[in-house]
Amino acid sequence: MDDEKTLDHLSEFIKKNPELGFSIEDYTIKVDLKKKIAGLPSKGSKSDVSKIAKKYSKKALEEKKPMMSYLKTKDFDIDEIKKTALVFLDDLIRSLSDPRSTENEEDNKIKIEEINKYIDIINLKPKVFRQIISAELVNDFEWLISLAERSEADPLLMINLGSTYIQPFAEELRRLVDTEFREEWFRKECPVCGRKTTVGKLIDRKRYFVCNFCSTEYRVPLLICNYCDNSDQHELAFYSIKGLNNLHIDFCKKCSHYMKMIDEDKTDEHIPSGLEDIFTLKLDIIAQKQDLIRDI
Ligand SMILES: [Zn+2]
Ligand SMILES: [Zn+2]
Incomplete structure (x- = not known):
């Protein structure tokens, strides 16, 4: 199902079940970023996803290891993913600071602060962004949490944005496995x-x-x-x-x-x-x- 339809289903569900207190805003941010990453050639990876699916599915089944565990950061176009993420986050800050969105002014201020902290972390050292993707590939969420905590940043934002960088690739792989x-x-x-x-x-x-x-x-x-x-x-x-x-x-x-x-x-x-x-x-x-x- 495409992401727009998913969002429609979700907002309808939330309207019907307000007692669950689910916030659609953070989910929408992830979907919007995901769309940008999905638009990159080979979903942000350096080779054709169908070739990767073919190469690793048999091996994964034999060795009982998930397919993504065979991939390294060198298999991804890290610079392009980072560039896309930074453009997206800049746009997001701009829309959150739009004077017309005064409804949640205080919340938006906090969000902007958190996003700026995140941008500082990924820009601080050239290797950090690569390390984030590497941690996402092996599901090392503890490392991601500690990276955020060291800079007093939001661990959830760290994990959510990080997973979104490789999600379109993972979904494409899922479509291709038999x-x-x-x-x-x-x-x-x-x-x-x-x-x-x-x-x-x-x-x-x-x-x-x-x-x-x-x-x-x-x-x-x-x-x-x-x-x-x-x-x-x-x-x-x-x-x-x-x-x-x-x-x-x-x-x-x-x-x-x-x-x-x-x-x-x-x-x-x-x-x-x-x-x-x-x-x-x-x-x-x-x-x-x-x-x-x-x-x-
Ligand atoms: Zn048990
Ligand atoms: Zn999965």
Whole structure:
């Protein structure tokens, strides 16, 4: 689904569910930046994405390592990505300081301050931007958080912007991998980007996890905890949700972690791709009331 349609679905959902308190503004910033990066040749990478998909899918399956783990920063056009990001952030600051957007003047001031701190960090040393992309490729969020904290900058902005630089590439890779690759994976982490997730689907009585980052749907064992690998059926259970028969919560009695599940076999109502985690936020509230723990 294209990003504009995703935004339409999201704003409609937020209007219907104001109690969730989800802010569409930060999401919109990510979508706008993503569009710019997606417009770069080969989605910001240096070679044709289909060649990369072909080169690594078999290897990834054999070695049980996510495809993105084979890529290094030298495979990306770092200078172009950085240039695009800086132009985007400059434009963003300009629109936030527009006197016509007085409605959230105070909030905008804080946002501008945070964006300026971020720009200073990526401009301070020539290697920093490359290191950010490198950390995103191996999902080293701790390093990104510490980079932000050292400059008293916003860690969430650091992670969000950083992931957006490689997201269009990851999504393109997902479009290009074949069904067999996704069906034979059987691991908790995404086979394309290696990230963990919070949401899954039941399709034809088979269990899939859905990556919140690149939207890959990949097959996982029917009975396994998404956190501790426990596969003892007596220690795994689920909550059904009153009034929502297409949704349930899988949880593990051993470690108390949970996974939100969408039962595609029980509904005609389709949750738009890329919005599975947000459209099931209600389940997080229910699960956490039961003292269950969300992994990420
Ligand atoms: Zn992924
Ligand atoms: Zn567990």
